Amino acid sequence: MNLFNRILKSINRYGFKNFLKVNYLNFCRKNQFFLNLQFLNLKSLNILLFIPNFVSPVFAINKNKILRTTLAFKGFNPKIDPFVKLIQEINIKNVYKYEGSNLEIYYKKNVPIKIYDLYPLTKNVKNSKIFSLKARYISHILPWDENFYKKTIKEIVDEVDQQKNILRKCKEYNIKFDKNIFYGNQNFGPVHKEMGKIEFERYKHVLNSINNFGYKPNYKNNPHISGQFLKKENNWLLFISDGVHRAAVLTALENINLPIAIKVLPKVINRESVKSWAGVARGYYTVDEALVIFDSIFESKNFLNYNE
Secondary structure, three states: OHHHHHHHHHHHHHOHHHHHHHHHHHHHHHOOEEEEOOOOOOOOOHHHHHOOOOEEEEEEEEHHHEEEOOOOEEOOOOOOOHHHHHHHHHHHHOOOOOOOOHHHHHHHHOOOOEHHHOOHHHHHOOOOOOOOOEHHHHHHOOOOOHHHHOOOHHHHHHHHHOOHHHHHHHHHOOOOOOOOOOOEEOOEEEEOHHHHHHHHHHHHHHHHHHHHHOOOOOOOOOOOEEEEEEEEOOEEEEEEEEOHHHHHHHHHOOOOEEEEEOOOOOOEEEHHHHHHOHHHHOOOOOHHHHHHHHHHHHOOOOOOOOOO
């Protein structure tokens, strides 16, 4: 009876069609397995039409086709990419601490307040409620994120404000978590010193591991860098959702192709299908607002230009 009531509640909340979609995708996520297709020269996304959602193909993706973070850093460009520049700083100049590092300077210089402050294209939409939200929410409320089918936007931003992801990082690095401290976002400032140290150590650890042992993903335990494709007309880019630190390190070490698992569902975010994106379907984004976010990321247009 409890199961029946939960099903009815979900159908009432999401609608019958979305209820089926969400449960199907959840089933696929739990039962996914990897298929190594790195030998293919991926030119078109048509091959994905023949790969079911419970299969996570692994492709070798050129670094210039990969977008890292919601600021959409792409390829090897240390002049405007603070994370690639940091890795070079650690690797070549033997910088060993966060204080005084390139990363600390970047976090202090780039402190957006609202989503309006992140992307110049947002200025084309006046009085937007979604763009008036805090900049630190953006990676959790992308308009195509299926999480909108599970939670309301208030529930999502409340979790960000409670810093649940930071608590996990503090435990990992043996740092005492203080709920009265705002630790920050790993992609831009403001960032508390402890958070900055955590990010610095993560990059240093990944760099040392790859330098000493190489990059050897384990197909069983899913340490693969993963993401989903963004598609605009006949062009596509790979947007990373998990493994940003590994991708940045491999890029800084001038690897041309990176093995990426297409694990995130849906596998392709098609610009033409904007009306079906979760954030739009649930009414949190208008079509214009959703396309502004998509185009800003796809075209790597952001306000956070790194100044040397």
